[in-house]
Amino acid sequence: MGIEGENLNGVLSANEFLTRANLMRAYDEQYDTPIYVGKKVVVVGGGNVAMDAVRTAKRLGAEAVIVYRRSEAELPARVEEVHHAKEEGIEFKMLTNPTKVLGDDKGWVVGLNCVKMELGEPDASGRRSPIEVADSDFQIDCDVVIMALGTSPNPLIAATTDSLETTRRGCIVATEDGQTSREGVFAGGDAVTGAATVILAMGAGRKAAKAIDNYLKTK
Ligand SMILES: Cc1cc2nc3c(=O)[nH]c(=O)nc-3n(C[C@H](O)[C@H](O)[C@H](O)COP(=O)(O)OP(=O)(O)OC[C@H]3O[C@@H](n4cnc5c(N)ncnc54)[C@H](O)[C@@H]3O)c2cc1C
Incomplete structure (x- = not known):
């Protein structure tokens, strides 16, 4: 406060x-x-x-x-x-x-x-x-x-990970599939959207899992 x-x-x-x-x-x-x-x-x-x-x-x-x-x-x-x-x-x-x-x-x-x-x-x-x-x-x-004034992502990962783009509010920037600005690093859930819901986080997890699978198979 x-x-x-x-x-x-x-x-x-x-x-x-x-x-x-x-x-x-x-x-x-x-x-x-x-x-x-x-x-x-x-x-x-x-x-x-x-x-x-x-x-x-x-x-x-x-x-x-x-x-x-x-x-x-x-x-x-x-x-x-x-x-x-x-x-x-x-x-x-x-x-x-x-x-x-x-x-x-x-x-x-x-x-x-x-x-x-x-x-x-x-x-x-x-x-x-x-x-x-x-x-x-x-x-x-x-x-x-x-x-109970809202939550924001822990700044540790953003502060210690090179070339990981974040927003002004400290959220990790990621595509629909969870790909971040750092190759091979995926993110989803509250860390990307800011405080949201379980179902959105689960959806992001599923999409990211698919994209990670695809990334590993094609790289
Ligand atoms: C009090 C409260 C009530 C809520 N009620 C509801 C509700 O009724 N319905 C609903 O849909 N949503 C509710 N939400 C929101 C919901 O809990 C979140 O949207 C959801 O948990 C987000 O999931 P997530 O996996 O993105 O993040 P989280 O559930 O926050 O999981 C992130 C995990 O990463 C871990 N972590 C963080 N940093 C690191 C690190 N450096 N290394 C390793 N691990 C790390 C954390 O310990 C945590 O376990 C509520 C949230 C709060 C706080």
Whole structure:
């Protein structure tokens, strides 16, 4: 988020929270990899992962709130996900942007400072960009803040592989068949498209497998 206080105890990325909750079975008291859920969780973001995180927090016993800087019409999450989250009792605070995570003297989260937003002109993505409303600061009391602000490919491969072309957003450039700018190197899935879906990644894997087979047979 790039805001003050984001290194306080109780601030988590959605992926860490969900990995702990699901893969490390933090929901099960018999496992010795617990998770700190707190009493009130604020999830910052409006995508499918934000919906996963907020509903998981709620199921782990917390009061759970979504904070999103645009309006409901701009929510990137699938309509079904939003519908299900509301059905489950998730509160949505729209047109709200966090400006500072507040902590106590022991370094634990105690709240989130936010400002109100209004929608301006559409930006490059075609969505109306949010503009801060002057003097609209307010505070949400909470003990956990989960950031669900989107994911991008790990920059390691691009940084260490010569002549592998990547986009401005760090995604590997590849053809429909997965061929990258480096001969004999194929890529597909989120690393190429940015965060997408399992089925698209699987499709890319199949296409790339075919192209790799063809490459090996003809080279
Ligand atoms: C919380 C969350 C919820 C989601 N929910 C859904 C959903 O409901 N439905 C849906 O369709 N999609 C969902 N997605 C998206 C979906 O998980 C991804 O689109 C999909 O996993 C992409 O597959 P992939 O194989 O491209 O990448 P990944 O699944 O990310 O696999 C890439 C693998 O490469 C490994 N790796 C990275 N760098 C290296 C390296 N240098 N060397 C070796 N290995 C490396 C990683 O460890 C990882 O195992 C969700 C994603 C998240 C984060």
